[in-house]
Amino acid sequence: MTCDQIGSIVILTGAGISKESGLSTFRDTDGIWAKVRIEDVATPEAFEKDPERVQEFYNARRRGFLSESVQPNAAHQALADLERRWSKDLLVVTQNIDDLHERAGTRSLVHMHGELLKVRCARTGQVYPWRRDVTPEDACECCGSTGTLRPNVVWFGEIPFDLDRIYAALQCCSRFIAIGTSGQVHPAAGFVAEARRGGRARTVLLNAEATDTSPLFDEQVLGPASRIVPEYVEKLLAENRD
Numbered sequence: 550m551t552c553d554q555i556g557s558i559v560i561l562t563g564a565g566i567s568k569e570s571g572l573s574t575f576r577d578t579d580g581i582w583a584k585v586r587i588e589d590v591a592t593p594e595a596f597e598k599d600p601e602r603v604q605e606f607y608n609a610r611r612r613g614f615l616s617e618s619v620q621p622n623a624a625h626q627a628l629a630d631l632e633r634r635w636s637k638d639l640l641v642v643t644q645n646i647d648d649l650h651e652r653a654g655t656r657s658l659v660h661m662h663g664e665l666l667k668v669r670c671a672r673t674g675q676v677y678p679w680r681r682d683v684t685p686e687d688a689c690e691c692c693g694s695t696g697t698l699r700p701n702v703v704w705f706g707e708i709p710f711d712l713d714r715i716y717a718a719l720q721c722c723s724r725f726i727a728i729g730t731s732g733q734v735h736p737a738a739g740f741v742a743e744a745r746r747g748g749r750a751r752t753v754l755l756n757a758e759a760t761d762t763s764p765l766f767d768e769q770v771l772g773p774a775s776r777i778v779p780e781y782v783e784k785l786l787a788e789n790r791d
């Protein structure tokens with residue numbers, strides 16, 4: 550993304566965009582963190598202490614992602630459509646570890662919290678696709694060791710992926726749109742402030758409810774993502790038609 554390009558967009562998505570595809574969010578009352586504790590399943594320490602428990606948590610989620618009923622919804626489709634029709638740079642930064650943006654057709658995409666349909670060998674760092682459960686017997690495809698595979702996701706206490714590319718895009722963008730995220734987890738929660746710095750970007754929140762970061766947005770639209778994202782995309786495209 551180049552800074553001299555007026556009209557570039559950065560879109561941050563969170564669990565709320567996948568909710569209507571059948572995937573749970575984290576901090577809603579029926580969310581994942583209401584059922585399991587972060588420190589038991591989503592930290593490097595948890596994996597060190599009880600790898601089987603952590604793998605089982607992610608195995609179950611991976612199975613969920615792959616179930617036939619989980620498909621991209623109208624919000625994922627609308628963002629893919631926007632990318633196809635937008636003549637300037639557009640980058641989708643997702644906190645989600647599912648593959649629904651790709652399946653909808655988004656190409657300019659960063660998975661800042663990793664991807665669950667990939668594993669990483671803790672010994673060699675090699676990353677490759679993985680669509681079944683990980684068991685203690687599984688040998689790494691690259692080094693042949695057992696017990697070294699971990700989900701290719703970012704746990705609490707680890708550094709998110711591709712931050713240099715994300716901050717470069719935020720510093721240049723004319724519009725920042727956050728969708729389906731509670732704004733409670735850093736660094737993603739700070740992206741709106743980064744985009745606003747110097748009054749450069751117009752900032753928009755599309756979410757089911759107001760969040761702690763709502764005051765930082767110029768505009769807020771509340772409602773289910775499958776309705777408000779397609780509506781917002783159409784409005785944006787209409788406003789920018791010659």
Ligand code: APR
Pocket residue numbers: 562563564565566568569574575576577580644645662728729730731732733734755756757758760772773774775
């Ligand atoms: N449409 C739009 N927004 C929705 C919908 C919906 N159908 N359903 C829920 N939401 C909103 C909720 O109101 C909430 O504000 O989506 C937000 C989801 O917030 P979180 O559950 O906190 O998810 P997220 O912000 O993506 O979490 C960030 O936390 O645990 C980590 O690594 C995990 O990437 C995740 C990160």
